[in-house]
Amino acid sequence: MKKLIVIIIVLVVSFLLSFYAINNIFLAKTPKVNPYYFENLSRQINLSIINIAQLFKTKNMRINTVVNYDNPAEIPDNFFKIVSKGVSAYEKSPNEVYLRIDKGTRYKIKEIKLNNGKVFKAIDLTGN
Numbered sequence: 001m002k003k004l005i006v007i008i009i010v011l012v013v014s015f016l017l018s019f020y021a022i023n024n025i026f027l028a029k030t031p032k033v034n035p036y037y038f039e040n041l042s043r044q045i046n047l048s049i050i051n052i053a054q055l056f057k058t059k060n061m062r063i064n065t066v067v068n069y070d071n072p073a074e075i076p077d078n079f080f081k082i083v084s085k086g087v088s089a090y091e092k093s094p095n096e097v098y099l100r101i102d103k104g105t106r107y108k109i110k111e112i113k114l115n116n117g118k119v120f121k122a123i124d125l126t127g128n
Contacts (some may be wrong), residue, residue: 031062036082084125099123 016114024041028035034040086105090098092103101107108124 039078040081043081046076046078087125 013054016099022029025034071090075090080090080098080100082088083099086102087107090100092098105125110122110124111119112122113119
């Protein structure tokens with residue numbers, strides 16, 4: 001009976017580990033390894049630490065990391081995900097995304113008109 005419980009625990013742990021690896025370490029469920037895995041992992045760990053610290057925050061406790069950034073220049077580099085060469089993005093919320101474009105990156109701001117008449121601006125990173 002003890003061996004059966006150990007086997008079940010090992011199977012569950014191995015399943016969870018493989019599920020995590022498929023979704024985080026490998027790109028699009030292929031054998032290609034995600035080159036930004038460690039950057040994403042460090043960002044997730046930092047955000048988890050911030051969230052845990054917020055749970056235990058009291059008036060007398062001071063947290064060194066600021067969660068709500070009013071100035072985009074204050075956002076730490078590890079919060080940004082690399083989108084393409086010279087461009088990284090931080091999604092504060094689904095409606096609020098900050099882009100960081102490195103000096104020398106070629107881009108254009110284009111206006112796109114939809115069929116329903118709405119016009120919005122988009123960043124074209126092709127450099128043309």
